[in-house]
Amino acid sequence: xxxxxxxxxxxxxxxxxxxxxxxxxxxxxxxxxxxxxxxxxxxxxxxxxxxxxxxxxxxxxxxxxxxxxxxxxxxxxxxxxxxxxxxxxxxxxxxxxxxxxxxxxxxxxxxxxxxxxxxxxxxxxxxxxxxxxxxxxxxxxxxxxxxxxxxxxxxxxxxxxxxxxxxxxxxxxxxxxxxxxxxxxxxxxxxxxxxxxxxxxxxxxxxxxxxxxxxxxxxxxxxxxxxxxxxxxxxxxxxxxxxxxxxxxxxxxxxxxxxxxxxxxxxxxxxxxxxxxxxxxxxxxxxxxxxxxxxxxxxxxxxxxxxxxxxxxxxxxxxxxxxxxxxxxxxxxxxxxxxxxxxxxxxxxxxx
Amino acid sequence: xxxxxxxxxxxxxxxxxxxxxxxxxxxxxxxxxxxxxxxxxxxxxxxxxxxxxxxxxxxxxxxxxxxxxxxxxxxxxxxxxxxxxxxxxxxxxxxxxxxxxxxxxxxxxxxxxxxxxxxxxxxxxxxxxxxxxxxxxxxxxxxxxxxxxxxxxxxxxxxxxxxxxxxxxxxxxxxxxxxxxxxxxxxxxxxxxxxxxxxxxxxxxxxxxxxxxxxxxxxxxxxxxxxxxxxxxxxxxxxxxxxxxxxxxxxxxxxxxxxxxxxxxxxxxxxxxxxxxxxxxxxxxxxxxxxxxxxxxxxxxxxxxxxxxxxxxxxxxxxxxxxxxxxxxxxxxxxxxxxxxxxxxxxxxxxx
Numbered sequence: 001x002x003x004x005x006x007x008x009x010x011x012x013x014x015x016x017x018x019x020x021x022x023x024x025x026x027x028x029x030x031x032x033x034x035x036x037x038x039x040x041x042x043x044x045x046x047x048x049x050x051x052x053x054x055x056x057x058x059x060x061x062x063x064x065x066x067x068x069x070x071x072x073x074x075x076x077x078x079x080x081x082x083x084x085x086x087x088x089x090x091x092x093x094x095x096x097x098x099x100x101x102x103x104x105x106x107x108x109x110x111x112x113x114x115x116x117x118x119x120x121x122x123x124x125x126x127x128x129x130x131x132x133x134x135x136x137x138x139x140x141x142x143x144x145x146x147x148x149x150x151x152x153x154x155x156x157x158x159x160x161x162x163x164x165x166x167x168x169x170x171x172x173x174x175x176x177x178x179x180x181x182x183x184x185x186x187x188x189x190x191x192x193x194x195x196x197x198x199x200x201x202x203x204x205x206x207x208x209x210x211x212x213x214x215x216x217x218x219x220x221x222x223x224x225x226x227x228x229x230x231x232x233x234x235x236x237x238x239x240x241x242x243x244x245x246x247x248x249x250x251x252x253x254x255x256x257x258x259x260x261x262x263x264x265x266x267x268x269x270x271x272x273x274x275x276x277x278x279x280x281x282x283x284x285x286x287x288x289x290x291x292x293x294x295x296x297x298x299x300x301x302x303x304x305x306x307x308x309x310x311x312x313x314x315x316x317x318x319x320x321x322x323x324x325x326x327x328x329x330x331x332x333x334x335x336x337x338x339x340x341x342x343x344x345x346x347x348x349x350x351x352x
Numbered sequence: 353x354x355x356x357x358x359x360x361x362x363x364x365x366x367x368x369x370x371x372x373x374x375x376x377x378x379x380x381x382x383x384x385x386x387x388x389x390x391x392x393x394x395x396x397x398x399x400x401x402x403x404x405x406x407x408x409x410x411x412x413x414x415x416x417x418x419x420x421x422x423x424x425x426x427x428x429x430x431x432x433x434x435x436x437x438x439x440x441x442x443x444x445x446x447x448x449x450x451x452x453x454x455x456x457x458x459x460x461x462x463x464x465x466x467x468x469x470x471x472x473x474x475x476x477x478x479x480x481x482x483x484x485x486x487x488x489x490x491x492x493x494x495x496x497x498x499x500x501x502x503x504x505x506x507x508x509x510x511x512x513x514x515x516x517x518x519x520x521x522x523x524x525x526x527x528x529x530x531x532x533x534x535x536x537x538x539x540x541x542x543x544x545x546x547x548x549x550x551x552x553x554x555x556x557x558x559x560x561x562x563x564x565x566x567x568x569x570x571x572x573x574x575x576x577x578x579x580x581x582x583x584x585x586x587x588x589x590x591x592x593x594x595x596x597x598x599x600x601x602x603x604x605x606x607x608x609x610x611x612x613x614x615x616x617x618x619x620x621x622x623x624x625x626x627x628x629x630x631x632x633x634x635x636x637x638x639x640x641x642x643x644x645x646x647x648x649x650x651x652x653x654x655x656x657x658x659x660x661x662x663x664x665x666x667x668x669x670x671x672x673x674x675x676x677x678x679x680x681x682x683x684x685x686x687x688x689x690x691x692x693x694x695x696x697x698x699x700x701x702x703x704x
Contacts, residue, residue, distance in 0.1 A: 037517035038510055093479075100452065100475045119471055121516055123452045126475075127445075127482070128509040134486045135502035143493045150487035157480040158390055164473055165389035 012335040016059055019081055023055045026085045030132050041125050048095045053222070054192050055084035056343065057215055061196025063336035064328075065207040079140055079199040083149075087192050089133035090153055094160070094184075096126040145195065152191040159184025168249035170271055174256055181223040182216070189219030210330045214340065217324035221317045222347050227252035228313055232301050233351065243297035246277045253316065255300075258309040273300050314348075321348055364687040368411055371433055375407045378437045382484050393477050400447045405574070406544050407436035408695065409567055413548025415688035416680075417559040431492055431551040435501075439544050441485035442505055446512070446536075448478040497547065504543040511536025520601035522623055526608055533575040534568070541571030562682045566692065569676035573669045574699050579604035580665055584653050585703065595649035598629045605668065607652075610661040625652050666700075673700055 031042045059080055066075040100119050130153070137149050163180045166172050193215030197207040230245045231254060245252050251259075255274070259267055273296050304310055324344045331337045383394045411432055418427040452471050482505070489501050515532045518524050545567030549559040582597045583606060597604050603611075607626070611619055625648050656662055676696045683689045 033510055035510055035514055038513050041513060097475050097479060100471050118516075119452050121513070123449050123475060123478075124509055124512045124516060127449060127478075128506070128513065130479070130482060131502055131505040131509055135499060135506055138490070138495050138498035138502055141495045143490050143495055143498070146490035146495070146498055147487060150483055150490055153483040154480070154487055157476055157483055158385055158387055160476045161390050161393060161473070161480065162387055164470075164476060 012060075012063060012339055015063070015076070016056065016339070019059050019076060019084070020052055020055060022081050023052070023059075023084045023088065026081065026136075027088060030085065030089075030136055031128070038128070041121060042128070044125065045092055045096070045129070048092050052088065053343075054087040054091050054189060057189055057192035057218070058084040058087060058196045058199075060336055060339050060343065061193040061211050061215070062199060064331050064334055064340050065197040065211065066200045066202075075200060077199065077201060079142075079145075080196060082136060082140055083145065083195050083199060086133045086137045086149060087188065087195075089129050089136070090149070090156075090188065093126040093129035093133065094156060096122055096129065098160075145199070148191060148195060152188050155183045155187035156185075159187070163250065166251075168275075170251065170259070170275065172251040172256055173260075174253070177251070177253060177256055178220070181220055185223040186216040186219035189222070190214075190216035193218075207331060210327045214324050214327040214344075217320045217327065218344050218347060221320035221324070221344075224253055224313060224317045224320070225347055225350060228254065228310070228317075229350075229352070231255070232305055232310065243277065243294075243300075246274050246297065246300065247293075253313040254304050254307075254309040257312045258304060258307055261309070262307075270300070270303065273303075317348055321345065364412075364415060364691055367415070367428070368408065368691070371411045371428060371436070372404055372407060374433050375404070375411075375436045375440065378433065378488075379440060382437065382441075382488055383480070390480070393473060394480070396477065397444055397448070397481070400444050404440065405695075406439040406443050406541060409541055409544035409570070410436040410439060410548045410551075412688055412691050412695065413545040413563050413567070414551060416683050416686055416692050417549040417563065418552050418554075427552060429551065429553060431494075431497075432548060434488060434492055435497065435547050435551060438485045438489045438501060439540065439547075441481050441488070442501070442508075442540065445478045445481035445485065446508060448474055448481065450512075497551070500543060500547060504540050507535045507539035508537075511539070515602065518603075520627075522603065522611070522627065524603045524608055525612075526605070529603070529605060529608055530572070533572055537575040538568040538571035541574065542566075542568035545570075559683060562679045565679040566676050566696075569672045569679065570696050570699060573672035573676070573696075576605055576665060576669045576672070577699055577702060580606065580662070580669075581702075581704070583607070584657055584662065595629065595646075595652075598626050598649065598652065599645075605665040606656050606659075606661040609664045610656060610659055613661070614659075622652070622655065625655075669700055673697065 031039075031045070033039055033042075059076055062076040062080040100122050134146070134149070137146050140146070159180055159182070162176075163184060166176060166180070190212040193211035194208050197211040198205060227245060230243065231252060255270075259270060262270070277293055277296055321344045325341050328337055328340055383397070385391055385394075411428055414428040414432040452474050486498070486501070489498050492498070511532050511534070514528075515536060518528060518532070542564040545563035546560050549563040550557060579597060582595065583604060607622075611622060614622070629645055629648055673696045677693050680689055680692055
């Protein structure tokens with residue numbers, strides 16, 4: 001997430017960059033083992049490193065909930081950087097475990113940890129990350145913080161399981177869709193912002209709830225946009241193969257809206273397109289260089305882009321970001337508060 | 353693990369049973385979710401429930417390190433029962449994740465969580481267990497205990513990864529074999545006994561190290577015997593399909609000893625038998641009702657049973673149990689100390 005910054009906000013941005021660099025260093029240092037085979041595997045985690053959204057939420061929430069009055073410090077303490085590292089480890093663990101695939105899918109994927117080292121290595125690598133996250137967290141000597149992290153991971157697991165239970169559920173409704181992403185994504189981003197507020201030496205308990213709301217709304221919008229990009233993004237720009245949600249039997253917001261708002265004939269046609277995408281390997285029956293599966297994904301994209309369901313999903317994301325920014329109004333004005341609002345806006349314009 | 357008890361030890365055994373029943377209740381209660389799909393999946397954990405060795409180690413270590421002088425109580429506090437639940441959750445999580453299989457193996461297995469619900473459900477169920485374990489642990493408000501649990505799980509993961517890195521390593525040496533089981537099994541059983549000693553309201557720090565040694569030796573012997581049973585046990589008695597270690601390219605103590613002590617011709621013959629067991633499904637080329645794979649496993653069993661490598665592995669287990677019992681000598685005599693020694697002996701005579 002690159003943000004253009006200038007003038008008085010620049011100092012905040014530089015402080016954030018310095019803290020993020022510390023987080024990256026700690027992340028790497030925490031995972032070092034005396035076993036070479038463990039260190040070799042951990043290097044694969046690098047390819048999952050991305051936007052550092054969750055550490056940024058912890059750090060900037062910390063800055064914004066206790067802005068330095070005299071500009072002499074950013075009021076982010078070591079606990080913020082520790083928890084920023086912890087949440088990134090938790091997030092990496094879920095990404096690694098998300099790449100565990102079932103038999104049919106293994107054949108089609110090529111570059112995930114499990115394709116490189118087998119499903120078992122991916123499971124253990126994720127477990128190693130989560131175990132180190134809890135270890136680092138308990139080094140804080142603040143059991144309440146450990147409980148909040150464990151609470152968030154409980155909820156993330158529930159979200160993943162709810163999503164799995166709704167695989168190939170072509171009648172998935174909007175309420176269940178939002179319940180899934182509230183648990184699997186927004187509970188952690190909400191926790192990040194709340195933790196940012198309460199980790200100060202003099203905890204800003206007054207801002208905890210507002211910051212949770214901010215993080216939850218931003219996380220929900222982030223996931224909606226993520227799902228949009230999987231459906232209609234440019235493969236090169238997004239940086240991963242598209243149509244994965246459909247291949248895994250996951251309905252996302254534009255399709256849920258489309259299926260419940262079109263006439264029976266269009267609904268039947270769309271269901272025929274998406275029902276079996278997951279079962280077909282890329283290599284079967286290529287037509288003019290495009291496989292049946294990819295041709296179907298392309299037709300789904302075309303239909304959805306031409307419908308008003310894409311705009312509907314975009315509007316939902318916009319509303320979530322508006323609500324998120326409203327939650328910030330309880331905070332004192334500061335460059336860090338402005339940065340939080342900019343981060344929220346950036347969720348809507350991101351292309352990867 | 354059933355132990356015959358009589359006379360004065362009987363009271364200790366009854367107290368243990370009552371505590372174990374509490375642990376089982378708490379285990380179930382902690383995992384309840386507001387989502388029906390989560391509760392449905394959690395019921396699969398029941399089939400992994402077994403000997404409750406790790407909770408027993410916590411509880412009896414607690415009894416033995418602060419035996420009640422007047423027989424009026426067992427000095428096991430609520431923290432013991434909480435941690436006994438936590439270690440069982442951690443252990444269940446590793447069992448569930450151990451059942452994640454790669455493509456070739458999925459075809460051969462029939463009753464694991466992943467076979468019932470796919471690899472992804474097994475991954476998430478394990479994550480759900482581990483997350484709840486940490487959450488319950490942090491409810492103790494004792495960060496040092498949380499760190500010890502996270503330390504142990506870090507080490508367990510390293511052991512699993514070291515084992516994975518040595519898959520199909522037919523030159524695996526004894527030192528590496530013991531390093532793998534020290535990390536993947538003995539670090540947790542050692543931690544269980546140490547935690548039993550230090551969880552008292554007036555912590556028995558003096559017994560912490562001795563109890564760790566006891567638990568580590570018992571855990572190591574337990575794993576050696578587990579590996580023996582996989583190789584030469586009776587399928588019905590053990591309760592799971594045998595030869596799984598070989599099918600997964602895992603060398604265990606009797607085979608390591610055999611391969612490094614026989615002449616070149618026998619070594620070559622044995623390697624030819626075991627190298628490809630993992631690649632062959634049961635259903636291919638059955639001969640007189642026995643598949644090639646099972647016939648090979650049977651021949652490996654025959655050779656190993658007739659060699660002195662079986663006896664060698666048994667002696668190593670015996671020596672470990674002797675060392676474990678020696679570690680108990682620093683404790684005051686008590687029925688609970690006797691029970692710990694009996695539990696250690698039971699590791700050697702178990703058949704499943």
